[in-house]
Amino acid sequence: MTRDKITRRPSRMTALAARLWAGVCLVTSGGEAFAADGFSGALLQSSEVITLAVLAGAGAAATISAVWLSRQRGRAEVENRDLTAMIADANQRVARLQALLTEKDRRIVVWEGPHERPEFIGSLPTETGAPVEDRDFLAFGRWIKAHSAAALDQAIDRLRSRAESFDLIVDTLRGEIVEVQGRVSGGRAFVRFVALSNLRAELAEARLERDRLRTALVGLHALLDATELPVWQRGTDGKLIWVNEAYRNAVEARTVAEAIAEGREFLPTITREKIRAGATYDVPFRDTLSAVVHGNRRVFEVIDAKTTQGSAGLAVDVSAVEGVREELARTLKSHAETLDQLTTPVAIFDGNQRLEFYNQAFQRLWDLDTATLMRKPDNGEILDRLRERGKLPEQLNWRQWREQALSVYQAIDTQTDLWHLPNGQTLRVVATARPQGGATWVFENLTERVDLETRYNTLVHVQGETIDHLSEGVSVFGPDGRIRLSNPAFRALWGVTEAEVKPGTHIKVIEQACAASYDSADGWKRFAQLITSFDDERPSLRGILELRTGLILDFNVIPLPNAQTMLTFVDMTDSVRVERALKEKNEALQMADALKNDFVQHVSYELRSPLTNIIGFADLLKTPAFGTLTPRQAEYVDHIATSSSLLLTIVNDILDLATVDAGIVELDLSEIDLAEFLDEVALHMADRLQESGVTLSIEAPDKLGRFTADHQRLKQIFIKLIANAANVAPEGSTIRLTCRREGMDFVFAVKDNGPGIPQEVISSVFNRFESHGAHGGAGLGLSIVESFVTLHRGSVAIRSSETEGTEVTCRLPSGEMRQIVAAE
Template structure:
């Protein structure tokens, strides 16, 4: 079969056309496939964006079925999204409540019927989330059957923020109201200007200050509180403060309540608001400042007249004032105040002039003194200077951080005080060493001075006189010790006669304990009165004992009586007079004495003391021999008692180059007459000191054995032979004819033995030549 030549081109053309068509279809299919993949990718991305978006879509169909992501179920507390809208109500605080579902259903049905959108806010029970629902009729492209599309928003944070902002706004309104009330009630004028510098608001104090009727009148008439100053009005100054954006404060005078007052005016710019201002009345402050300046000038003028150096430093440690005595004390050059010299520089200048104490580390010492500025209490120090000057410094910190430094030269005062203390100690020692009991009464009747024997003589405790009682109180205590309390008036008359009448008066009185005292009142040159008391019991008892002796001893009794009488009245009275006159001479009653005359007076006083001691020894020895030794026993702690005896002889021990040791039990206590036992032990100790060469040793051993107290006084001195010891123990004896006294040796050892025996004890003395002496006192 032959093919027509015309048909071949047509077939070829059709094949070509089919090929082209097939290729186009293939290309189009590829493009559609890519477009479909792109659309799917976009759909997935959009779905993911919706899933991650802040809002969740909820589609509610006409039949009540719902469509929503699972995230919506988690928001309302469900495990999954239910199928119908009515199933959103859960149990056990899960899902929405019945009321919320009912309200949502009503709004959805209304939207489906009328296409009216709605808004709803709700909080699922048991959840902290706050949800906002915005519903509208769904687009037909979304759901062509008239479904409702609800967008659910989680505005929990926004709701909390709104609640917080609401609270802050309420608080701000309350604060603003309180601030307005505070400004209105403020006692100082306050105002506010707008951006045009016109008054817009003033408080009540402003209205009263300018004398207006109301705040509206002030604002309407623009009544200014402050007049023009230097050609500038108050509004112009406020404009200047606004331009600078800085507060302007000035002090000026203004008329307030029809009176000229000094005020401090402050204009305070408020950014974007205007200018606030207030005025503080400082008239009283200025008046106080003027008074303070006048007071300071008067004070500094007064300080310049003082003999005590005073300087003042400010909080920067700079000197602001120093009077002339301060310049003189520290040898400061002129101009230190004008040059504002610092505290440290002042110390440097004083150090160069030798007006501070010698210190090892001056920088550290100066730094330590710099701490005076931070102290809360005044600091007082003493500065001994190299030239023997003694300064007393008082550092008084000031409230403003400054310091007041007071310097007083006490060199002369300390010298006078030392001299006075020496005289007082000498007087006290003299009084205490006298045998008589002495007391000095002031003209007003109070007891000023007394020796140790005064309370003992009257049977009083020493503590009763420590308060320096009045004469009436002392006489009341003494009256209890008298045999006849009515005789106390005689002692009062003696005190009054010596102090007020300036007359001598004497008397004798008996005590309830059987003792008899002689007393006398002597007026002193300084207006005081001296009362001397002497215990004459022993002499009276001796006299009575002598009268009772038999005729064979009448002569001996007469001798003893005369001896005691002579010792009591003929020796003691002149000695007392000599001692009194010597004391008056030493006190300058007869005029100032030359140094040599003073030495003579001191020698007289010493001789009187020694002679008085000898008289006392002889008297006590005589009383002891007659068996009339009075004893007033009390409990004595042995160690302090012995130490007191040793202390009185400390100078002699030191001068003799001796060593003295005291051993014993501190708890050892005995009952004895303090005065008599002290004299007995003192005589034995004096004998040991006198007979022990330089470098020797004295030992006092106190012990208690078999119920008896033993006091052993031993030395390694010269010692005595048996013959010398026998003569020392004999002491004073009557002469062979019985008409005189034969003195064999000193009175100390015999008197000590008799005093010990008067206590019911015994004294045993053992001595060997050049081997020392041992005296043993045994007391019950």
């Protein structure tokens, strides 16, 4: 409005100025015309007058315009102040409205048009479970109960399509109450969600409860109208206020309203008075009464409940039930007379688990006196009495067994159990729940039958298990040539499946299945002829079959009673192969033994003789008789002698090991003075230890005594151990040799201070040609030690660490005074 007023006023001023300018132009044009007409004498005066007039008019117009503009400016300022105040008021009202709209207890959804996206204003409390995101809010099924969400979706569709307003109360999934209002204004659809609290929430809950009760009442009335039981409801004055269709039909009224208006009664007056006198608020009236319906007297079971608002009742037609009950009583009496003549014990208990009927067989079975049975004892009482008298099976948990036995009264299906009584009898107990309540117990004596079945089943099971666990393949055929049984060994030997040899399969089919494993079908053809033969005397058959798979089978065809035939197959493959392998190995071993002996004897001479010559000639070269050697020649000769001695030692070690492996080493046992023996070893190793720069410390008791062993081999053991220790011991260190006697055993150990042997290789130190020392070598020392110690029936142990060095301990038992030959 302000902008329109301000733009219109300048337009008015422009029009006024235009009119003034038009007047000036008109006066000027008139003067010029006047001069043109010839009034030249008065031209100067007229021009001045006109000029003055124009100036005066212009001044007057300017003054008028200034005054007018000043007034208009004042008015505009007043209007602007008014408009500014109005805008401020409007902004305050908008802020208040926005504050009201954005409260956390309500949310408004606005649709501008049918195809426009909705606009969301405000929010609902978090306890309602309403989503915060706009896109999830309209998915009502996620946070509103199903029935309320469906009703709300339908109401919103009618609001947007047909502008139908609505007011709903909805339940959220969290149990909160939300009021929803739908309106249309200015072409827009508004839906407001308001979270109710306190009294409004209680009122809304009451409305919901009223709707639910009304719905339930309508459904209940519809259900009662569909039943065939007369149902009625009375007020506090005893008059009818509602009846169902069955009641209307019973009283022969045209409509329900007519039955209520005329007060047509279903029951006679005496019966109604009896109901009124007998019914209470706590216990409803219940009795079987008679009434006339459509001219016929019927028997009804009437139930009438008294309430603060009156009473309600229904009647169940039990006329047919009463007839059936009488017929049942007659039938049960007939059955009781029949059961009493049976030899099978039978007992019938009523719904209270008390004895209702028993026959003479039941009394004889449990040896119960008539007086006890006549007072109708409880079923549990009878079980307890029988247990006390030792007539029931012993149970680990009597209470649990008793409860399980009596559970038949609540069971649907028949319960069957076997009772093994202490007197040796076996009973098959069948307990069946009765339709009218209670249970029937039948005790069938299965002692003889169970005994026969047990022995038969045991025999069959033992035979089956025995056959199945035999290593021999077994199959049994009938006289018709069809297989009766086979064990897993049979199927495995012939490479057939269980389905291919299932009972009832003909031998021809089995012959084809086994043909792949057998070069010739003559074997199975002979089996078929023997099995299906009609000869009175069926001969047995035995032989050997060799299959393509390499199996060698020993078979037997054995006639059985009832014209049956058994085939057995024994796998002889391993024994035959072992026999063949043993023969071949024995021949190979004999040949290898001969070759080894020849090799050892030949190498012993061929290797030792040249080395002995080399060592001898080297020693001769050192003597002055053959001339004086230069220092370099002498050094070379020493190297030759040292290398030859080392080579001779290696050859001797190899030959020793070869002779041990060949089993031709003989221990020459003799008594050894251990003290002298240790001095001998120390003297022999003196030069070797001096070369390595180490000393030998012998720790032994003064009296070690004598010991029976091979002197030469024992000396080799000590020399090898001390030499190995000298190879790894640091220069200037000491090698410790400790000796002791433990009973008849001689125990000695050699310990050095070397770098030790890594734990990952310590298990292989006794392997041949394994060298772990810093000086290398052939790696035969410890192998020879272990061989000679084992030859003496002793043992070797090694212990090593990187900080403490290595210690080898040997234990030798005292040998007998005889020669011991090394075993192969």
